[in-house]
Amino acid sequence: MKYIICRMHLLNKLPGNSRKYNTQTSIFSLNNMAKIFIRYQFLPVFLSLLCFVPLHAQQAKIINQLAAKSKILALTFDACESESPAWFDEGILQYLVNNKIPCTIFLSGKFAIRNEKRLKEISNYPFIEFGNHTYHHYQHSEKLSKTGFMWELHATDSVIKNITGKAPKYFRFPGGNHNAQSLFRVKEAGLQTVHWSFASGDPDPNVTAKAIKDWVLLKAKPGNILIFHINGRGYKTAEILPGLVKSFKKKGFAFKKLSEGL
Numbered sequence: 001m002k003y004i005i006c007r008m009h010l011l012n013k014l015p016g017n018s019r020k021y022n023t024q025t026s027i028f029s030l031n032n033m034a035k036i037f038i039r040y041q042f043l044p045v046f047l048s049l050l051c052f053v054p055l056h057a058q059q060a061k062i063i064n065q066l067a068a069k070s071k072i073l074a075l076t077f078d079a080c081e082s083e084s085p086a087w088f089d090e091g092i093l094q095y096l097v098n099n100k101i102p103c104t105i106f107l108s109g110k111f112a113i114r115n116e117k118r119l120k121e122i123s124n125y126p127f128i129e130f131g132n133h134t135y136h137h138y139q140h141s142e143k144l145s146k147t148g149f150m151w152e153l154h155a156t157d158s159v160i161k162n163i164t165g166k167a168p169k170y171f172r173f174p175g176g177n178h179n180a181q182s183l184f185r186v187k188e189a190g191l192q193t194v195h196w197s198f199a200s201g202d203p204d205p206n207v208t209a210k211a212i213k214d215w216v217l218l219k220a221k222p223g224n225i226l227i228f229h230i231n232g233r234g235y236k237t238a239e240i241l242p243g244l245v246k247s248f249k250k251k252g253f254a255f256k257k258l259s260e261g262l
């Protein structure tokens, strides 16, 4: 009897308690849901943004400095060809080869094809490596459609790999012109975007050789990525390069390919 009374007591209590719990303290109650929505109303906005902007796009970066902060410099050259035919600047190339100076040359696909024979020859030197600089060298390659831009990357990779036997790891936008989407696409193609620490100014025909040399010597800091042109548009580069390299070495700097410094 005592058991039956206790049982009834419990049965009477439980539904009420249970209702009270369910309606007032559950985090799923309307009241709490409203509070959560008001408090975290940014969440849906944030989540929908993530749907439209791929996470990788936020992580795709431009490298403009080597990893080490020691006295190392990366010597890089652009070998661009867009409208007019362009050839290797032999003054620069012979200096690099004769002195075994480590460097990275960014080739446009058109330039690589036009200079195929010479490119094949220099690809045998382990101290020279090659990067991708698009196929047509459009000044605003970042504005191409996804298909067009990916073609520029893949076609240039194939041309360089066919001639040199090595697929490029690094990419440089013509004129440095880029946007978040094109940066993401470079990453999607398995390349790293590498620009430069400061412009040398060598494609300006009005700047004197001394001015370029003094500027680069003054501006360069440990870990910097230097940029020059090896397609005939670095008007004074062949003239200043030996003196520049000598001065940097005197200051204790060493030169590395990008793949050795990144």
Ligand SMILES: [Zn+2]
Pocket (backbone or CB within 6 Å): 078, 079, 080, 133, 137, 173, 174, 175
């Ligand atoms: Zn270029």
